[in-house]
Amino acid sequence: MQSNTPRLLRQQAYIDGTWQDADSGDRIDVNDPATGEIIGSVPKMGASETRRAIEAAARALPAWRALTAKERSGKLRRWFELVLENQDELARLMTLEQGKPLAEARGEIAYAASFIEWFAEEAKRVYGDTIPGHQADKRLIVIKQPIGVTAAITPWNFPAAMITRKAGPALAAGCTMVLKPASQTPFSALALAALAEQAGIPAGVLNVVTGSAGDIGGELTSNSLVRKLSFTGSTEIGRQLMAECARDIKKVSLELGGNAPFIVFDDADLDAAVEGAIVSKYRNNGQTCVCANRLYVQAGVYDAFVEKLQAAVGKLKVGNGLEEGVTTGPLIDAKALAKVREHIDDAVAKGARVVSGGKHHALGGGFFEPTILTEVPREALVAREETFGPLAPLFRFDDEAEVIALANDTEFGLASYFYARDLSRVFRVAEALEYGMVGINTGLISNEVAPFGGIKASGLGREGSKYGIEDYLEIKYLCLGI
Numbered sequence: 001m002q003s004n005t006p007r008l009l010r011q012q013a014y015i016d017g018t019w020q021d022a023d024s025g026d027r028i029d030v031n032d033p034a035t036g037e038i039i040g041s042v043p044k045m046g047a048s049e050t051r052r053a054i055e056a057a058a059r060a061l062p063a064w065r066a067l068t069a070k071e072r073s074g075k076l077r078r079w080f081e082l083v084l085e086n087q088d089e090l091a092r093l094m095t096l097e098q099g100k101p102l103a104e105a106r107g108e109i110a111y112a113a114s115f116i117e118w119f120a121e122e123a124k125r126v127y128g129d130t131i132p133g134h135q136a137d138k139r140l141i142v143i144k145q146p147i148g149v150t151a152a153i154t155p156w157n158f159p160a161a162m163i164t165r166k167a168g169p170a171l172a173a174g175c176t177m178v179l180k181p182a183s184q185t186p187f188s189a190l191a192l193a194a195l196a197e198q199a200g201i202p203a204g205v206l207n208v209v210t211g212s213a214g215d216i217g218g219e220l221t222s223n224s225l226v227r228k229l230s231f232t233g234s235t236e237i238g239r240q241l242m243a244e245c246a247r248d249i250k251k252v253s254l255e256l257g258g259n260a261p262f263i264v265f266d267d268a269d270l271d272a273a274v275e276g277a278i279v280s281k282y283r284n285n286g287q288t289c290v291c292a293n294r295l296y297v298q299a300g301v302y303d304a305f306v307e308k309l310q311a312a313v314g315k316l317k318v319g320n321g322l323e324e325g326v327t328t329g330p331l332i333d334a335k336a337l338a339k340v341r342e343h344i345d346d347a348v349a350k351g352a353r354v355v356s357g358g359k360h361h362a363l364g365g366g367f368f369e370p371t372i373l374t375e376v377p378r379e380a381l382v383a384r385e386e387t388f389g390p391l392a393p394l395f396r397f398d399d400e401a402e403v404i405a406l407a408n409d410t411e412f413g414l415a416s417y418f419y420a421r422d423l424s425r426v427f428r429v430a431e432a433l434e435y436g437m438v439g440i441n442t443g444l445i446s447n448e449v450a451p452f453g454g455i456k457a458s459g460l461g462r463e464g465s466k467y468g469i470e471d472y473l474e475i476k477y478l479c480l481g482i
C-alpha cells in the first residue's frame with residue numbers, strides 16, 4: 001500500500017466487536033482496478049468464522065431489540081454523522097478498490113449515509129394496528145417485531161450504499177446482522193463497520209465477514225439462527241441463495257439483475273433525454289443494475305437523438321477515478337470487459353453499426369471506450385442480457401404498442417425509463433411497463449425516500465422508503481379475550 005494509506009483502511013474482519021483474521025491465516029488480495037496494483041488484503045474466512053459471527057449476532061439480539069426505538073435511532077444517527085464526517089476518506093477508499101470517479105464515490109457516500117439517517121428516523125415509526133373485534137368480547141391488536149438475526153450479501157458496484165441500505169433498516173428495526181461484502185470491494189464495508197463501532201453500536205449487532213463467497217454464503221443460508229437473508233447481486237446467485245433458504249423457510253429480500261429499457265418518444269425533450277441517457281447508461285461506467293441497457297428511439301427523432309448522444313458521449317473522460325475531471329473509470333475486472341466486447345461483436349455481426357467507441361481504451365487494463373451502437377437488431381444478445389458496461393445499443397421503433405411489447409419482453413423487471421411530454425401517453429406507458437420502477441423524463445431514480453426494487457426475476461422486497469423497514473419486521477397478531 002502506498003504511503004498515503006487511508007486511515008480507515010481495515011484489513012481484518014469485524015466479528016463480535018473485535019477485529020479478526022481467518023482461522024487458517026489465509027488472505028485475499030484486493031486490487032485497484034485502475035492500476036492493477038494490490039492495495040491491501042482481507043482475511044479469507046469460511047464457515048467456522050461465519051458461524052461465530054452468527055452466534056455473536058444471536059447473543060447481541062436480545063439487548064439490541066430491547067432498546068427503545070429512540071435509543072437505537074440515536075446510535076444510528078451518530079453512525080450517519082460519522083460517515084458524513086469521513087466522506088472524503090471513504091470516497092477515496094472506494095475509488096481505490098472500485099474504480100469509480102472520486103466525485104461519484106463522494107456521491108455514493110452521501111447516498112449511503114442517507115439510508116442510515118432515513119432508517120434512524122423510521123425506527124421510531126414502526127406502528128402497529130388495532131382492529132375492530134370480530135366478537136364483542138375480543139380486542140385485536142397487531143404489533144411489529146424485529147425478525148431476529150439477519151444476513152446480507154452485497155456486490156461490488158456500490159460498495160457502501162448496498163450495505164447501509166440493508167444494515168440501516170435491519171438495525172433500526174431491532175435486528176442484528178452478519179454481512180458479507182463482495183471480495184473485490186471489502187474495504188468500504190470494513191470502514192463502515194469501524195465507524196459503526198465508533199458510533200457505539202454494540203458488539204455483535206453488526207458483523208462483517210470477508211472471504212469465500214460459497215462457504216460464507218452456505219453457512220448464512222443453512223444456519224437456523226439466521227431468520228432472513230438480504231442479497232444484492234446476480235439473478236443466478238440470487239436464485240441459488242433463495243433455494244438454499246427454502247430449507248428453513250428463511251425470509252429473503254433479493255435485488256437482482258435488470259435489463260432496463262430507455263424509451264425516447266417523438267414528443268420527448270431530446271436534450272433532456274440525452275442528459276438522462278448519459279446518467280442512466282454511463283454512470284459507474286454502466287455497472288449498475290438500473291443502468292439503461294436497451295435504448296429504444298422512435299423513428300421520427302432517431303437520427304437527431306443519435307447525433308446529440310454522440311456529442312455528449314464525446315465529452316466523457318476515461319481515466320483513473322482519482323484524477324481530476326475523469327467521468328468514467330475502469331471496469332471492475334477482465335470478465336466485465338469481455339462481456340462488453342461480446343455484446344458489441346454479437347450486435348455488429350448481426351448488422352449494428354459502431355458510431356462511438358467500440359474498442360478497448362488506449363489506457364489498457366480495465367478501461368473501455370464509451371460506446372454507441374445504432375440500428376441494433378432485435379435479436380442481438382444485448383436485447384436480452386444485461387451488459388453492465390459502457391455500451392448504449394440504440395434500437396429503432398415506430399409506435400407505442402410495439403415499444404411497450406419490446407420493453408416488457410424480458411424476464412427482468414427492475415428499472416425502466418421513458419421520455420415523453422404527452423400527458424395521456426405518460427400515464428399509459430407508465431402503467432403498461434412491467435417494472436418495479438419507472439423513471440419518466442429522468443434518468444436518475446434512486447434515493448433513500450423511495451422504494452427501490454424489482455418484479456419478475458429482478459427480485460423480492462423493497463429497499464429505502466417507508467416500505468424498506470417492513471422487510472426486517474414480522475407482524476404479530478394478538479387476540480385478546482376480555
Ligand code: ADP
Binds near residue numbers: 154155217234
Ligand atoms: P456480480 O456478478 O455482480 O459479482 P454476484 O451475484 O456474483 O454478482 O455477486 C454478488 C455477491 O454475491 C458478492 O458478494 C459475491 O461474493 C456473492 N456470491 C457469489 N457467489 C455466491 C455464492 N455461491 N454464495 C453466496 N454468495 C455468493
